[in-house]
Structures are given as structure tokens and as C-alpha cells.
Amino acid sequence: MTPADSALTERVRARLDARLSGGIDAPVLIPLSGGGDSMALLGLAADWARARARRLVAVTIDHGLNPDSPVWSRRCRTAAEALGLDWIGRRWEGEKPTTGLTATARAARHALIAGVAHEVGAHVILTGHTADDVAEADWMRARSAQEGVSPLGRLRDWSPSPVWPEGRGLMLLRPLLTERRAALRDLLRSLGQDWIEDPANLDPRFGRSRARRALEDAPDATAPLAFASARSExxxxxxxxxxxxxxxxxxxxxxxxxxxxxxxxxxxxxxxxxxxxxxxxxxxxxxxxxxxxxxxxxxxxxxxxxxxxxxxxxxxRRRSVAPVPLSPGVAAVWDGRVEAVFDEPGWRLTGAHGLLNRLSDADRAALSALPAPVRGAAPVLIRDGGDAPVLAGRVGRVRFLPPRRLNLALSGFGLVFPGETTQEHGLFDGVHGETPTTDLFSVATDEPAPPLRAPQDRKPR
Incomplete structure (x- = not known):
């Protein structure tokens, strides 16, 4: 390994240490496409995981868009298992759109990855985005602005999963975000490892490919970036x-x-x-x-x-948010805001609009401190065959998702409350307002709720 390779390896390890915890049960998930960036990250993350006693799980998403994709998936599995890692494969099924394919495929990929993360109990997903990806996104953003299109969001080293509600509670970590793509391939060559070159990366129909081509002769566009975690406000x-x-x-x-x-x-x-x-x-x-x-x-x-x-x-009402039937033991999300799990069949989760006058006196009292215009958005539960709604939280296991979602989104923007932890172990702690508290159904008072704060620096339970 060359001195440059060694320096790159130490930088990536330091970034992983800055966000992730050592010696805990929850695995870390790494999507593996077989491309140079993800293959380089696989090796670097595997070395880190062994040193920190962490389980690393690789997942490969087959989009079904290239006839060679099954071969690529097998190569990814071989690469992961050669490092002693668990590997999971998923395929994007169903019809593919004729327009907006890139965005739709990206959303499907993130949703499948999020599903695997929840399945294995991971809270953090590693991705192989590089400084070149940042420069390409900036190039695409500039073109979108010129065309009057809403610009793309900026890549940061630590941000929430971009899909909702599938990605609830999940953070993406990009430890290669300040590294050049060419340096990662130099590292792979020095280790005698190969990678897959996806021909779609050169297809001019895709904006990312056009950006890559435009920046080939502009090396200064991908100069090293300041590490995002140092710029929190x-x-x-x-x-x-x-x-x-x-x-x-x-x-x-x-x-x-x-x-x-x-x-x-x-x-x-x-x-x-x-x-x-x-x-x-x-x-x-x-x-x-x-x-x-x-x-x-x-x-x-x-x-x-x-x-x-x-x-x-x-x-x-305008968008017809439908009630969600609840299957025993299966977490379901209604309106992107409420997650419920029931151990018995026959319940559904819906909104209080049109049902407020059928709530119990205690439930109406619990809503009384809220402005009348928003009470109809409160979540209620209804039993099959019954017509008496119950405010969510009285029965079953219910989580109110907006507080944690906001905390993670703010962290992804580099906005933190004083004393907030922006590391993995903070994802294990509760957030005020996320779950019902013991006094949630008491008669409301004018006492303000405690400020939303991320949990203090605590070790995971």
C-alpha cells in the first residue's frame, strides 16, 4: 500500500469513528453495487468493523435494467463473503417507467435498502459517494437552476434516508465524501481488486453521465471538501x-x-x-x-x-389519506406521521376528522388545548365492527414520528441544538414527543412542552 493509500485509509477510519460506535450489537449496512466506489468502501469498512467489533452487512440491489445485473449481484456476493461479511440481495420488481427512470430507480433502491436495514436492525447505512459526486451534483444543480427546475439537495456526510416512511429512523453516512474517485481506484489496484463499470455511467441520456463527461477536463472541480461534520451550526x-x-x-x-x-x-x-x-x-x-x-x-x-x-x-381530505388496517405484530405507518403495532387483529388507524364528536370525553379533553383547525388531523384507532374511535396511544403500541424525523433532518442539514449528539448512539435514545408519555391523556394545561432536543451523549442500551 502506497503512502497515499495509507493516508486515505486513515482518513476514512477517522470519519467512521467520528460517527459510529464500537462494540454494539446493531449492524452497519453497506449497499454494494460492485462499482469502484462501493468496492473501495467495502474493504475500508470491513477493516474498520473488524477493529471495532461491529457486524457489517452488505446489500446489493438488482434494478433489472441491465442483462448483466444477475452476474453483478453474484460478484458482489462473492466480494462480501470473501471478507467474511453477510450479504443480502434484493431485486426491484414490477414495471419500469418510461420517463423519470433515474429518480424512480433511486427511490426504489433506497426503499429496498431501508427495508433490509429494518430487517437486520441497522440504524446507519454507508454509501460510497465521493468528492466527484459532489461536483457532479453541483454541475447538475446549476443546470437545473438555469432551466427553472427545483435544484437538487446537497450531499452531506450525515443525512437521513431520503425515502419516507420506509427510511424512518435511518441515517446515511458518506465517509468518502472528501475523496477523489481516482484515488479509490488506485487503492483497489494496489490491493489487486477489480470492480464493475456500469455502462449507464457513460449514457448521455442521464444527467449524472453528462455531468461526469463535462467535468472530465476540470479536475479542480473536485478539490477536497471540508468535512461536513465540522461545519455544524x-x-x-x-x-x-x-x-x-x-x-x-x-x-x-x-x-x-x-x-x-x-x-x-x-x-x-x-x-x-x-x-x-x-x-x-x-x-x-x-x-x-x-x-x-x-x-x-x-x-x-x-x-x-x-x-x-x-x-x-x-x-x-384533498389527497384522500386512507385508513391503514393493522395486521398483528406488523408495524404500519399512517399519513407518514404515526406508526402503530397491534398484537390483535381488527384495528385500523385513521384521522379524527368527522369523528371528533364520537370520541370519549377524556379524548376530547386531551385535544382541547390544540387549535380547532388541526384537531381533525389527530390519529385515531377504530375496531372492526365498532364505531367508537379512540385516540392513538390508548391501545396498541404507537410512535409519533415527526419529532425524531425532524431531529434527524436537522442533523443532516448540519443544524444541531447545543449539546446534541450527531453520532450513531444517539439514534438509540428516545426523543420527546415521539411516543406517548404518561401524562399525554391528562387534561391539557397551558404548560408548554419541553423543547425538542436530541438526547444527550449516552451509550446505547
């Missing part, structure tokens, strides 16, 4: 979760990235809002005016110094 505006996964209360002084994350977390939606509509909302908040608007399925109310971001029941 303290977020000092308190954020308080509303009961029943309905949203948040906060102040007006929020960075646009935090506002975007809060909107999508409160609404349970998929895509982060960007562009002029988000900028316009930020300007209204900064102006200090009182207002009520909706954006991305969320209702935003600014009154004085206070801001409430909550799920908009009217948007739920």
Missing part, C-alpha cells in the same frame, strides 16, 4: 412537539433548511419544500406579521413571536 430557537404527532411550536428565527424540515416532518410528506414558496414563507416569518398559510401539506400559523407548524386536515 448551532440551532438555538426552541422547537416544541405538539401532541399526537401533529407538528411543532417554535419561534420565527429559523434558517430556511430548518423550516423546510419542520414542514415535511409535520405533514408526513416525502419531498422537502424548496424554491420561491419556501423563501416567501421565510420572509413572512421574518416580517413579524400574523398570518396563516399552508405549504407542503402543513398549516403554518404565525401569531406574535410564536409559530405553529401542524398537519393540515384539509390537505388530508
Amino acid at each position: 448551532a440551532l438555538t430557537t426552541p422547537i416544541r412537539p405538539l401532541p399526537f404527532g401533529l407538528g411543532f411550536e417554535t419561534g420565527r428565527d429559523l434558517p430556511p433548511a430548518a423550516l423546510s424540515a419542520m414542514l415535511v416532518s409535520a405533514s408526513g410528506g416525502q419531498a422537502l419544500p424548496r424554491g420561491e414558496r419556501l423563501a416567501a414563507l421565510a420572509r413572512r416569518l421574518a416580517s413579524g406579521e400574523d398570518f396563516t398559510v399552508t405549504l407542503s401539506g402543513a398549516r403554518i400559523e404565525g401569531v406574535g413571536e410564536h409559530v405553529r407548524v401542524a398537519r393540515e386536515p384539509g390537505e388530508m
Whole structure:
């Protein structure tokens, strides 16, 4: 191994150590395509995992788009098992779209990877994105802006899974984000290892391929980047979760990235809002005016110094959010905000709109402190054959997802609360508002909820 290879190896190990814990039971998941970036990361991560007594699991997604993909999957399995790792293969089934194939395939890949992560109990997924990927994304972002298209999000070393709700509770770690693609291939050559070259990487129909071609003669475009974890910004505006996964209360002084994350977390939606509509909302908040608007399925109310971001029941009706039947022992997510598990059959999870007057007195009292316009978005449970809804949390096992989703999204943007941990072991701790507390169903008072904070630096249980 050359001095350059040794230096690269030490940098990657340090980045893995900065985020991940040693000697815990939860495995780390690594998607393996067989390309040069993922093969280099496989070897580096396997060495780290052995040294830190961690289980590393490889997963390969066969998109079914190339006739050689089964051969590639077998090569990936061989490479993983040669390092003593477990390997899991998954295939993207079903019809493929004729337009938007790249984005659809990416979403399908992330959903399949998230499913495997939940299956094996992993909380962190390693990906092989490099400085070249950052430069290519910047090139694509610049072209999208020129064409009036919503720009792509920026790659960071630590960010939530981009699919929801499949990716709930999962973080992506990109330990190669400051490394050059060519340096990784030099490392593989020095170790006598080969890799797969996907012909799609040279197909000019795809934006990523066009970016790669355009940057071939611009080596300075992929100069080493400052490691993202060193650029975190303290977020000092308190954020308080509303009961029943309905949203948040906060102040007006929020960075646009935090506002975007809060909107999508409160609404349970998929895509982060960007562009002029988000900028316009930020300007209204900064102006200090009182207002009520909706954006991305969320209702935003600014009154004085206070801001409430909550799920908009009217948007739920317009988009026909269907009830979710619950199978015994199987976690199901409703409206992207509530996860429920029941041990007995015959329950379904739905919204309170149209059912509020059939709730018990105790349940109506629990909702009484909330503004009337958002109460209809509260989750309720109904038993088959019955017509008496029950607020979610009274029966079964229920998690309200927006608080944790927001915490992870803020961390991915490099926005952290003072004292917040942005490491793997923080993913094992509870977040206020995520699950029902013992006083959730007591008669509400004017006492504000504790601020949303990520858990303090604690070892996993």
C-alpha cells in the first residue's frame, strides 16, 4: 500500500469513528453495487468493523435494467463473503417507467435498502459517494437552476434516508465524501481488486453521465471538501412537539433548511419544500406579521413571536389519506406521521376528522388545548365492527414520528441544538414527543412542552 493509500485509509477510519460506535450489537449496512466506489468502501469498512467489533452487512440491489445485473449481484456476493461479511440481495420488481427512470430507480433502491436495514436492525447505512459526486451534483444543480427546475439537495456526510416512511429512523453516512474517485481506484489496484463499470455511467441520456463527461477536463472541480461534520451550526430557537404527532411550536428565527424540515416532518410528506414558496414563507416569518398559510401539506400559523407548524386536515381530505388496517405484530405507518403495532387483529388507524364528536370525553379533553383547525388531523384507532374511535396511544403500541424525523433532518442539514449528539448512539435514545408519555391523556394545561432536543451523549442500551 502506497503512502497515499495509507493516508486515505486513515482518513476514512477517522470519519467512521467520528460517527459510529464500537462494540454494539446493531449492524452497519453497506449497499454494494460492485462499482469502484462501493468496492473501495467495502474493504475500508470491513477493516474498520473488524477493529471495532461491529457486524457489517452488505446489500446489493438488482434494478433489472441491465442483462448483466444477475452476474453483478453474484460478484458482489462473492466480494462480501470473501471478507467474511453477510450479504443480502434484493431485486426491484414490477414495471419500469418510461420517463423519470433515474429518480424512480433511486427511490426504489433506497426503499429496498431501508427495508433490509429494518430487517437486520441497522440504524446507519454507508454509501460510497465521493468528492466527484459532489461536483457532479453541483454541475447538475446549476443546470437545473438555469432551466427553472427545483435544484437538487446537497450531499452531506450525515443525512437521513431520503425515502419516507420506509427510511424512518435511518441515517446515511458518506465517509468518502472528501475523496477523489481516482484515488479509490488506485487503492483497489494496489490491493489487486477489480470492480464493475456500469455502462449507464457513460449514457448521455442521464444527467449524472453528462455531468461526469463535462467535468472530465476540470479536475479542480473536485478539490477536497471540508468535512461536513465540522461545519455544524448551532440551532438555538426552541422547537416544541405538539401532541399526537401533529407538528411543532417554535419561534420565527429559523434558517430556511430548518423550516423546510419542520414542514415535511409535520405533514408526513416525502419531498422537502424548496424554491420561491419556501423563501416567501421565510420572509413572512421574518416580517413579524400574523398570518396563516399552508405549504407542503402543513398549516403554518404565525401569531406574535410564536409559530405553529401542524398537519393540515384539509390537505388530508384533498389527497384522500386512507385508513391503514393493522395486521398483528406488523408495524404500519399512517399519513407518514404515526406508526402503530397491534398484537390483535381488527384495528385500523385513521384521522379524527368527522369523528371528533364520537370520541370519549377524556379524548376530547386531551385535544382541547390544540387549535380547532388541526384537531381533525389527530390519529385515531377504530375496531372492526365498532364505531367508537379512540385516540392513538390508548391501545396498541404507537410512535409519533415527526419529532425524531425532524431531529434527524436537522442533523443532516448540519443544524444541531447545543449539546446534541450527531453520532450513531444517539439514534438509540428516545426523543420527546415521539411516543406517548404518561401524562399525554391528562387534561391539557397551558404548560408548554419541553423543547425538542436530541438526547444527550449516552451509550446505547
